[in-house]
Amino acid sequence: MRAVSAHDASETRYGDAGRVAACGLSLSPFRGLRYNPEQVDSLAAVTSPPYDVVDPDGRVRLEDSDPHNVVRLILPRPEPTAEDGYRHAARLLGDWQREGVLAADPVPALYVYEQQTAPEDGGLLQRGLIGALAVSDARAGMVLPHEDVMPRPVADRVGLMRTTKANLEPLLLTYRGDGRAAGVVEQAAAGEPLIETSTSDGTRHRLWAVTDPAQLAAVSADLATCRALIADGHHRWAMYLRLQREHRHLAQSPWDRGMVLLVDTAQYPLRVRAIHRVLHRLPVTEALARLEATDGDAWTVTDLGETQAAALDALAAAKAAGEGAFLLAGDGRYRLVTGPDDKTLDAAVPLSLPDEYRRLDATVLHSVLFDHVWRVPDDPEHIGYLHDTDAAVREAARLGGTAVLLHPVEEGVVRRLAEQGVTMPRKSTSFGPKPATGLVLRNLRLG
Incomplete structure (x- = not known):
């Protein structure tokens, strides 16, 4: 393993609490692509865990649960090559939008996402913000990886996203803010959700849209002083960076941002498993x-x-x-x-x-x-x-x-190493609960 510099100290100055004196995180609203409840058996039947925790038996169960389950997009069947699988996923994504199975929200929003695990799994409550995070080499120091990645999974995710032109599932990132973004999260969660469903593992999922300009400004002001730790999604973060570099010649490119879930662990500590x-x-x-x-x-x-x-x-x-x-x-x-x-x-x-x-x-x-x-x-x-x-x-x-x-590794160890610019061996940790895939997607053609 090698020590990898996570940021350029000459450009940014961080304090003990992870503050940054220059630039920080930039999270933008987007027009979420969501399932139409009238077109599917249930929202639970079309969701999936993240692609890398779906085992072969689980994949078959998800495919059988509903013909529109999102696993058909994130783990498309190779027919007979991976490239054919990517094209198949792109065709499905287009068909489902034309058929009204998936529909874009009318205005851009940040999405407050809540998960609560089943009582037998601790009843853990987690809330965070889903948005389009700025990604580039210049901003890489704002997002700290803690694990190494493998070339093959990165290439696989790059091929899928390049072909579908969509962010199909959010990365899970953690940060520590000053409370302004957390206040927006809590205020939204007090209202009526856009969607609510419970998946087969007993976890309840709820989603709200935040469109108020004052609330969006409060989130931006808080995140502008923060950096984030990748809790889950290192290969997809590498994918975002690669695709952003491929499209850097484009002005105002949708590839400059990638969909993430940001959780303030000062409010909602994550669970770490092996x-x-x-x-x-x-x-x-x-x-x-x-x-x-x-x-x-x-x-x-x-x-x-x-x-x-x-x-x-x-x-x-x-x-x-x-x-x-x-x-x-x-x-x-x-x-x-x-x-x-x-x-x-x-x-x-x-x-x-x-x-x-x-x-x-x-x-x-x-x-x-x-x-x-x-x-x-x-x-x-x-x-x-x-x-x-x-x-x-x-x-x-x-x-x-x-x-x-x-x-399991303690979260404090993960953060301390990441802040030193040291990446852990690949697949060292499993942070959770992980966001369900399929509750909201980002179509890059919509921005």
């Missing part, structure tokens, strides 16, 4: 054998038996004790792997990097275990990334591979 790895071609027995073959006392392996809950408790306890720790699963049992020792870590991860970064579980996993112990290439043929613990274990068992279960 993203697990599935090693498709490395059986558990082989993973354990290669660990045992390493020199010295770099690693400790403890067999925890067959009970997942107890194994996850052991993982949490190891992390609370300050250890690097992982769970290996996939053959019906759970093993706790702790380590490495300092000698092994120092040999694999440069001492010039911040110690907090060097000891991240994802850093150890990729730079030590994948590169030197297991020798697993970091590509989709060898490694899968799954957010759900049960799904990761099932997939490993199905493939005869190994699930590597991780403990």
Whole structure:
């Protein structure tokens, strides 16, 4: 991994609270493209989770839920190539607009978006603003990435957006404002929503439009002093930047902005979960054998038996004790792997990097275990990334591979590293709740 400068300190000066003395975030209203409730079975039936958390079984269920489910746009079927899939998505998007399934709002707006998870999932309430955020190399320092990206997913998203000429789902970004934008959010949420629906996971979703010039000005004034952290959507942010560069010759180009959801975490802290790895071609027995073959006392392996809950408790306890720790699963049992020792870590991860970064579980996993112990290439043929613990274990068992279960990273660690300009290994975190896809889209032809 490498340290990447997140901003040019000669152009902007930040304080401890993330203030910027020069330019900040610029969020503009847009004419949202929304489903017509009279043309679909239900709003819940046409929404989807973000594209990168939809597993194959979930994709089929979403496609079957309604012929107009947005998953058909964000994960179009390749017929038979990816480019054909992009063209198919563009045709569907055009057809649905002509048929009145999707209709543009009459005037540009910022959209207040509320999610409340089911009681069994904590009943977490989150509110934020959906708008069109200015994106360019010059503004890249206003938006801090915290994870590395993979070229193939970026290219995939670029191809889809370039062909559909639409922002199909918002990125999730966090910021800390002075309360003016938050006041607009709360005032809107006290009124009657444009739409309200509950998805199959029990989460309630509500959306309001903000068009009042005074409220829009209050939001702009607040965000002009802020920068944001990408919580979810690093590959799509890279997509925005690439497409903006491709169209920089155009004056007032719609490609200069991209749809995002901005959440003030001073008001609504996000939840951070781990993203697990599935090693498709490395059986558990082989993973354990290669660990045992390493020199010295770099690693400790403890067999925890067959009970997942107890194994996850052991993982949490190891992390609370300050250890690097992982769970290996996939053959019906759970093993706790702790380590490495300092000698092994120092040999694999440069001492010039911040110690907090060097000891991240994802850093150890990729730079030590994948590169030197297991020798697993970091590509989709060898490694899968799954957010759900049960799904990761099932997939490993199905493939005869190994699930590597991780403990979540604290949000404070993520922000501190991002502010130092250090990107974490790809897929290190899963912030949530994630915005549902399909409640509002942005057609670039509408601005």
